[in-house]
Amino acid sequence: MSVTFDAAVSPSAGRRFRAYTARHLDDLTARAGLDEAERLRVRAVAEVLPFRVNDYVVDELIDWSAAPDDPMYRLVFPQSDMLPERDVSRIAELLTSGASRQELTAAANEVRAKLNPHPAGQMELNIPSTGEEPLNGVQHKYDETVLFFPKQGQTCHAYCTYCFRWAQFVGEPDLKMSSGDIDLLVQYLRAHPEVTSVLFTGGDPMIMGEGVLNRYIEPLLELDQLESIRIGTKALGYWPQRWVTDPDADDTLRLFERVVESGKNLAFMAHFSHPREMMPQLATEAVRRIRDTGAVIRTQAPLIRMINDDADTWATMWRTQVRQGMVPYYMFVERDTGPQDYFAVPLARGYEIFRQAYQQVSGLARTVRGPSMSATPGKVCVDGVTEVAGEKVFVLHMIQARNPDLVGRPFFAAYDENAAWLDDLKPALGATAFPFE
Known part of the structure; x- marks a missing residue:
């Protein structure tokens, strides 16, 4: 099977990836029309919960004329009332008083500890290693499926404000789940023949370049017990260039072809939160190229207040996905972590x-x-x-x-x-x- 390249995409398609972080928040939220006091409160929230966005999302997906109420803006930008008023005011005070980084981090960690950073017993799911400590970054919750958190995939092209894995991105080592040891994973799988599927998750595994991704995936192709390899990702919505114009886009697609040719199902678990993420021609092209490798794209997202809590929005998403050859898979409920009280339906x-x-x-x-x-x-x-x-x-x-x-x-x-x-x-x-x- 051969994937063809089609350069007839958005003029912005070939841009280099540029990330915006908390230090850019003041300028970006001013663009949304927020006054100085409101921008301070947003920065306070960003001391607790992670913020990262990129120029594709900023320029192609957000309707700035509708911000800050635009759903795509709400999807990636912190809101001042996402956290309890008392906590936001306390951190805002520290910011205006010139508090040290140590004081800000300590205050942020106190708030984070109240937000259930690892729902559903996530840390307890880590499998035993050959030693006394569990192998951080490999989870076996259901008989047939093992989750693997590759060490180099513990960030994303942009962060969703509702993300249930927010604890992976706040810089606290004790909250992170990841593994860089594919040999230990293979060893565990051989000892557990009931496992038929491996799910790469994170973060976002597609933040990794093809060379790194290949080192994790190739050893799994030799395991006859595996029927499928799954990759969970938001990159189709946040950085479709990954499969179209990035320098290793074609090499990545060749890797996908090798997985399919090995006789395994390559399930691409695409996270779409709003129909607008599928509208750009660049995203449509990325979907086509992935499907041309033989991979199956399944779609999922949580139901989120003020972003997609509307039946017509979901019906449009599902119809668009079917039209583009994707398979609607899950509507999730917002997990009991982070700013659940703000986003939950x-x-x-x-x-x-x-x-x-x-x-x-x-x-x-x-x-x-x-x-x-x-x-x-x-x-x-x-x-x-x-x-x-x-x-x-x-x-x-x-x-x-x-x-x-x-x-x-x-x-x-x-x-x-x-x-x-x-x-x-x-x-x-x-x-x-x-x-x-």
């Missing part, structure tokens, strides 16, 4: 958004599942709201579970219009516990 409303969007699409888009919570016991899907024996209930089931016997078994929770996460729910119909408890 209640489960009842989330289910209605999902249902109304689902009604608008053909069967080809109804491969999507959701709203789904990636919680401690597994992936819990909200199937609906109904009445049983006079009691209004949520109907749920587990798409994946640490205990495989629970997969696919329906269970019920008492209806609560304000519940936004599994921990907010209580058993229904006289039950005293959920099946996974």
Whole structure:
């Protein structure tokens, strides 16, 4: 199979990657029309939660005439009320008083500690190594799948404001998950023949150049037990140049071809939060080139208040994805970490958004599942709201579970219009516990 190059893309396609970080925030938020006091509060939030964006997102995706209310602006720029008022004011005071970097970091760390930096027991999922300590950066939550966090892939082309992996990017070593040892991963996989899929995640693995990515992937092609290799990435939305005009774009696509030719499914887990990310010609071209290697692109994103909490937005995303040859896969619920209180959509409303969007699409888009919570016991899907024996209930089931016997078994929770996460729910119909408890 051969991928053809088509240079007929946006004039900005060949630009070199340029990142903007917190030190650029004041100028960028001024462009959004924020006054000096509001810009200070945004900078205070950015002391706690990571900020990074690039010129492609800034120039091609954000509608600055609609900022700061533009959904793509909200997707990447901190909001002053994302964190509790008391915490924002305290850090803003430190900034204006000329506090030292040590004082600012200490205050930021206090706030971070309250934000559940590793939801669903993330750090406890690290697999045992050959020594006494767990192997940081390799997780085995479900029998068939191992997650691998490559050391060089622990950043992104831009950060989402709602990111549940924000703790990877704040510069605190104790909060990071990563591994640079592919040999230990291979050793673990050989000892666990039940594993049929490896998911590269991060950060964003596609921040790595082809040479580094190749060193991680090539050894896996020799493992007959593996049926699929998955790559989780936001780069199709934030830097599609990665597969079109970057210096190693063609080499990366050749690597994808080798994975497919080895007889394994290469599943490209693309994270699209809003339809606008798929509109540029450059993004369309990147999708085409990836699909031409034989890789399958599956799409997923969380439901986020003020960014995509609208049925028409999701229906447009799913239809666009099908038209471009991608497979809608998951609508997630915002995880119980970081600024969840700011971004979360209640489960009842989330289910209605999902249902109304689902009604608008053909069967080809109804491969999507959701709203789904990636919680401690597994992936819990909200199937609906109904009445049983006079009691209004949520109907749920587990798409994946640490205990495989629970997969696919329906269970019920008492209806609560304000519940936004599994921990907010209580058993229904006289039950005293959920099946996974």
